[in-house]
Amino acid sequence: MVTVNGKDRREGAAARPRISARARAALGSGAVLMVALVPAACGEAGQGHGSSRPTIVATTTILGDVAGRVAECGGLEVSTLIPRGADPHDYAPSSADVRDMVEADLVIANGLGLEEGLASALQSARDDGAVVLEVAPLLEPRPLGSGEHADTAEADADGGDDDGDAALDPHVWLDVSRMADAAEIIGAELAASTGDDGLVRCGEQVAAELISTDGEVRDVLASIPAGSRVLVTDHDAFGYFAQAYGFEVIGVVVPGGSTLAEPSSEELATLADVVRTAGVGAIFANSAHRTVLIEALSAEVGDVDVVELYVGSLGAEGSGAEDYAGMMLTDAQLIARALEG
Known part of the structure; x- marks a missing residue:
């Protein structure tokens, strides 16, 4: 587990903490499942079911892009399951998709019920020993519903149970600042999985870029x-x-x-x-x-x-x-x- 200090992310990219308050809280809560993929004595990256590098799969194209940028910075690759143009709510996995998740070392999913058709495949991946990182429960999810009373809700430390998930909004990526925090969380998870602490800095770098994007969105x-x-x-x-x-x-x-x-x-x-x-x-x-x-x-x-x-x-x-x-x-x-x- 990486221990870091920081201030609030909204101070801007120049004053950005090493890990934002929201991401730090998620990492400190124990909600992120950090499992080394190789023995601690080995200084190389995870073995990925016999390969020399860990196999990383993201469910959605949005997570695939953000996680891919973090991973690329550290010399890793991320494959994306759901194709461009497909709706993650109703996407049904092929047998090849299920195999890819089950054989992966790390699966990065949105969670909170977004990938409805992938639920059983994600559970199979967990049962087979893959680490499944559900990002949305770690980003201060809010109750589903857009009214004035839909204030921020806290998820359970383990990502929430089925009843709680049904009431929380999974569409976290439509706030760019939340995805900046997601980049930091993904970087810390990849660092813990591979033993390469440089991936923490990769997550911070991508997060800083997304904070800049957040400012551009506000300007538009x-x-x-x-x-x-x-x-x-x-x-x-x-x-x-x-x-x-x-x-x-x-x-x-x-x-x-x-x-x-x-x-x-x-x-x-x-x-x-x-x-x-x-x-x-x-x-x-x-x-x-x-x-x-x-x-x-x-x-x-x-x-x-x-x-x-x-x-x-x-x-x-x-x-x-x-x-x-x-x-x-x-x-x-x-x-x-x-x-x-």
């Missing part, structure tokens, strides 16, 4: 007038974004935090009334899971645009959302253009 969104900083989205994914960047989510098309639920006709009619009353100019859809319900709401309301955002997955080459930082900046630009009036 600053053009939106206070009265226009309201969001209507396809599902309840933007609670962290709203909290971090000064927005209010006034309605969601699909209830709950998953794209798999279905609203009633009464709920859709009520939402249409809310959108008309608020004078909302845009409804934001998930590019990975745009549904007919979004089109139905848009048609019901009338003069309102449907703007697709990158929510649960990075975009294809040429989209501007090829990596996590680009994804968040592209989304910020799309939101600003739609709402700045």
Whole structure:
């Protein structure tokens, strides 16, 4: 376990602590499962089921990008399970995916129920001896729901149980500062797994870069007038974004935090009334899971645009959302253009 000291992350990249307060609390809680992959007497990296380097798998493209940047700094590689453009809520793993997780030394997952279709495969990986690092429970998860009472909640030290997870919002990556903390946590986990303390510094380096991205996102969104900083989205994914960047989510098309639920006709009619009353100019859809319900709401309301955002997955080459930082900046630009009036 790495012991570090630091101050609050919001002092900026120049004054950034070696590990932020949130990441330090997560590491100190014992919630991160740190298991050496090789005997302590060996100074080399983990063996990865017979290989000379540890095998590291990330579930989502977003985690794959952030973890990959940390790992690359230390000469390691990360493979990503869920392909670009796929919705992590409903992704069903292939037999090859299950094999990759079971054979991995470290699996980096979001957790809090995001990867619904991977739950049994993740458990199989644990049972087979892989370390599964669930990142979202370590980033001060908030209750699911975007209202004013959805304040920060603390997860259990072990990442939360099934009942608790169901009530916590898994969409932590839509606050860039939380992903900066995730980079530090991943770096510390990789350092503990391999015995290479340089990976702690790699995590800090990527975190500092993401804090800079967070500032850029804020600059882009600053053009939106206070009265226009309201969001209507396809599902309840933007609670962290709203909290971090000064927005209010006034309605969601699909209830709950998953794209798999279905609203009633009464709920859709009520939402249409809310959108008309608020004078909302845009409804934001998930590019990975745009549904007919979004089109139905848009048609019901009338003069309102449907703007697709990158929510649960990075975009294809040429989209501007090829990596996590680009994804968040592209989304910020799309939101600003739609709402700045």
